[in-house]
Amino acid sequence: MKNATTLIAAYALCASAIGGNVQILVLDKEGKPVTDAVVVMYPSTPNASPAPALLPRSATVLQEKMRFIPEVTVVATGTTVRFTNLDRWDHHVRGTATGLATPQSDAGFEARLAGKEEGKPASSADITLDKPGAVLLGCHLHGSMRGSIFVTDSAWTLKTNAEGTAQFANVPNGAVKLRVWHADQLLDLPPQALQVSASPLNQTVQLSVVPRRRRI
DSSP states (O other): OHHHHHHHHHHHHHHHHOOEEEEEEEEOTTSOBOTTOEEEEEESSTTSSOOOOOOOSEEEEEEETTEEESSEEEEETTEEEEEEEOSSSOEEEEEEEETTSOOOTTSOEEEEEOOOOTTSOOEEEEEEEOSOEEEEEEOSSOTTOEEEEEEESOSOEEEOOTTSEEEEEEEOSEEEEEEEEOTTOOSOOOOEEEEEOSSOEEEEEEOSSOOOOOOO
């Protein structure tokens, strides 16, 4: 009987540590899938199952053809982001904290990058981002240029794909707080409380805006 009790207890402990698969679908105001929305989950028991692969500690954002590439970049806190100008003309980089970030006087950054000359290395600037939240990118010289960086303090952070989904594997069982961010969603969506178990969980989040169309 003692052995049976031990086995039951061990099974219960093992089951509680097994993570569940979670899929988040993000839709716009018209019900269409949204690409490059940032989905963040905060499990109440983050050590109950293996953590996903850590986000890289460095990232590169290019300025090319009057665009920030990628348009949305997700990094962990403390990551150094390199901005590189591949255009022949000068660009400016302006970063302004917004969204989930707490506005602070020292939260922004600026840099000017000279245009690339033929046969010479492209001009770059390295910026370390140590405060979680969203940073909007712009250029004083070219007002049409827009981009964003989302600095996350959760390893459970993904961008939605072309179908508007973000898929997480082995999310720790139990209570999870869900946040969804998009650059065109000016007012933060309220966080949602989810309950993760061994069964797959599908959740839909709808923005209150229709994101602007991307430049091609």
